[in-house]
Amino acid sequence: VKIVGKEHFSSSSLFGASLYLSIFFSTVYLTILLSESRFDMSVPAWSIVMMGLMLVVIFLEIILPNVDYQGLGAQSEKTDVFYLVLIGGIYHKLVILLFGFIFIDLTVYLSTYYGIDNTWVHGWPVITQALIMLLVSDFARYWVHRAAHQNRFLWRFHAVHHSSEKLGWLATMRFHPVEKFYFMVPEMIPFIILGVGEEVLAVYFVMNGTNAMLQHANIRMNLGVLNWVFNLQEYHLWHHSKKIDESNSNYGINFIIWDIVFGTRFLPADREVSEIGLVDTDYPKKFLHQMIKPFK
Numbered sequence: 001v002k003i004v005g006k007e008h009f010s011s012s013s014l015f016g017a018s019l020y021l022s023i024f025f026s027t028v029y030l031t032i033l034l035s036e037s038r039f040d041m042s043v044p045a046w047s048i049v050m051m052g053l054m055l056v057v058i059f060l061e062i063i064l065p066n067v068d069y070q071g072l073g074a075q076s077e078k079t080d081v082f083y084l085v086l087i088g089g090i091y092h093k094l095v096i097l098l099f100g101f102i103f104i105d106l107t108v109y110l111s112t113y114y115g116i117d118n119t120w121v122h123g124w125p126v127i128t129q130a131l132i133m134l135l136v137s138d139f140a141r142y143w144v145h146r147a148a149h150q151n152r153f154l155w156r157f158h159a160v161h162h163s164s165e166k167l168g169w170l171a172t173m174r175f176h177p178v179e180k181f182y183f184m185v186p187e188m189i190p191f192i193i194l195g196v197g198e199e200v201l202a203v204y205f206v207m208n209g210t211n212a213m214l215q216h217a218n219i220r221m222n223l224g225v226l227n228w229v230f231n232l233q234e235y236h237l238w239h240h241s242k243k244i245d246e247s248n249s250n251y252g253i254n255f256i257i258w259d260i261v262f263g264t265r266f267l268p269a270d271r272e273v274s275e276i277g278l279v280d281t282d283y284p285k286k287f288l289h290q291m292i293k294p295f296k
């Protein structure tokens with residue numbers, strides 16, 4: 001991977017960290033603003049914010065590219081459009097609705113009945129609640145992600161995500177639906193049982209979605225000291241390396257904290273990632289073929 005214009009102003013970590021924090025808090029703030037407006041629309045609020053973010057990210061990929069892929073959208077593949085519409089757009093929302101919003105009344109009732117909901121910090125600010133949820137769910141998903149790389153059966157599904165040979169915002173959507181589903185189990189169930197509110201869930205999804213997109217986007221954004229907290233693109237390029245000893249690292253979804261704790265943080269300062277993708281050069285490239293591949 002050839003990184004462009006290292007001496008460019010956007011290489012400064014002060015610039016990168018400020019850009020990241022302003023994007024992160026703008027999406028969070030907008031979601032809260034929309035959810036608290038006269039319309040009760042906390043569900044579509046995060047969808048609207050995520051669509052807006054998508055446009056911002058596309059714009060930033062054009063003006064601040066990290067890798068020069070030559071040409072607008074050259075890093076994206078046709079396959080990813082199917083993932084964007086079918087997996088990111090429709091399937092993901094349905095699974096969230098299923099987990100988060102359909103069972104919510106039932107679980108609120110059950111958790112109130114058994115007094116479990118008293119353990120959650122309902123009175124704290126929404127942002128704080130969502131950040132706690134993010135950190136805890138990252139712990140669970142750290143282990144699911146790590147298992148997806150080390151267990152042969154789980155890897156079959158996760159390989160789909162690693163089949164991108166260039167990283168850009170669209171690569172965020174490339175997930176097998178089976179994998180997307182089991183990642184949601186540790187992510188949602190504990191919080192539904194604890195009775196986390198809808199607005200907190202909405203802010204959580206926006207935080208998570210913003211980080212996921214910035215992790216894959218082809219934007220020059222060096223985080224500097226924030227790299228000790230967040231696991232974004234600088235780490236994620238290594239996670240997508242073709243070399244297995246390099247890619248078996250940086251498993252955190254939003255934070256790098258669990259990788260530091262469990263010894264899987266990897267960020268060499270002396271070189272760049274050489275190649276992105278899978279070792280298997282015959283891996284199918286078409287959407288439907290990739291859907292079937294894990295079952296073969």
Ligand SMILES: [Zn+2]
Pocket residue numbers: 145149158162239
């Ligand atoms: Zn992975």
